[in-house]
Amino acid sequence: xxxxxxxxxKHELIDQLRARNEQIAKxxxxxxxxxxxxxxxxxxxxxxISKSIDALDFQISTSAFTPAQEKELLRxxxxxxxxxAEATKHDKTNVKLDEQYxxxxxxxxxxxxxxxxxxxxxxELEALYQTIIREGAEHAKKRKEIxxxxxxxxxxxxxxxxxxxxxxxxxxxxxxxxxxxxxxMKAHDPFVSLEEIAEIKKKPQKEEVEA
Numbered sequence: 001x002x003x004x005x006x007x008x009x010k011h012e013l014i015d016q017l018r019a020r021n022e023q024i025a026k027x028x029x030x031x032x033x034x035x036x037x038x039x040x041x042x043x044x045x046x047x048x049i050s051k052s053i054d055a056l057d058f059q060i061s062t063s064a065f066t067p068a069q070e071k072e073l074l075r076x077x078x079x080x081x082x083x084x085a086e087a088t089k090h091d092k093t094n095v096k097l098d099e100q101y102x103x104x105x106x107x108x109x110x111x112x113x114x115x116x117x118x119x120x121x122x123x124e125l126e127a128l129y130q131t132i133i134r135e136g137a138e139h140a141k142k143r144k145e146i147x148x149x150x151x152x153x154x155x156x157x158x159x160x161x162x163x164x165x166x167x168x169x170x171x172x173x174x175x176x177x178x179x180x181x182x183x184x185m186k187a188h189d190p191f192v193s194l195e196e197i198a199e200i201k202k203k204p205q206k207e208e209v210e211a
Contacts, residue, residue, distance in 0.1 A: 002128065003128050003132075006121055007125065010122065010125070013114055013117050013118050014118060017114045017118065020110055021111070023107050024104065024107045027103050028104070030100050031046070031047055031050075032047065034096055046087040046097070049080055049084040049087055050101065050104055053080045054108060056073065056076060056077050057111070057112050059073065060074070060077070061119065081105075
């Protein structure tokens with residue numbers, strides 16, 4: 001449930017980011033329509049500085065840097081923003097242009113915030129994915145252990161059944177032998193052994209031979 005909520009939030013932020021990008025593109029088109037061509041070609045043109053800010057902002061938001069590198073990039077960003085403020089400040093002849101650059105700066109800052117939120121949610125989702133993978137591996141391991149124990153129990157059961165069958169076969173064999181000897185045992189003392197019975201039956205035969 002947590003993952004679904006975060007994915008939903010991420011998609012909403014991405015939609016907002018698309019809307020911001022569209023708005024930024026429209027503002028830039030308006031600036032190009034208002035700003036004289038010669039100013040746009042200048043070294044410190046507001047349009048040129050704005051594009052540099054946009055490129056640097058994208059680099060900071062989407063790449064990983066060491067603390068020292070990130071500090072240097074933020075310093076460069078501040079310099080560019082100061083230059084943009086100065087460039088638009090000196091352009092007093094066109095109020096509409098200044099208004100458009102103010103809107104542009106606001107949109108760029110809003111877009112940076114959205115990118116950071118999306119990146120943070122992406123990190124959270126990645127952590128959740130790794131947790132799910134780890135838990136899945138642990139579950140598979142437990143299932144394997146349970147399966148191995150079940151196999152061991154099955155083997156023990158088979159061994160038990162085999163021993164039980166052997167005992168039953170021995171019992172049945174003894175019972176069959178008892179039934180075979182039963183006719184000879186009825187005429188004699190039930191406490192007489194089989195060896196004695198055999199001797200008793202042999203004696204008449206010897207006496208007949210002697211006679």
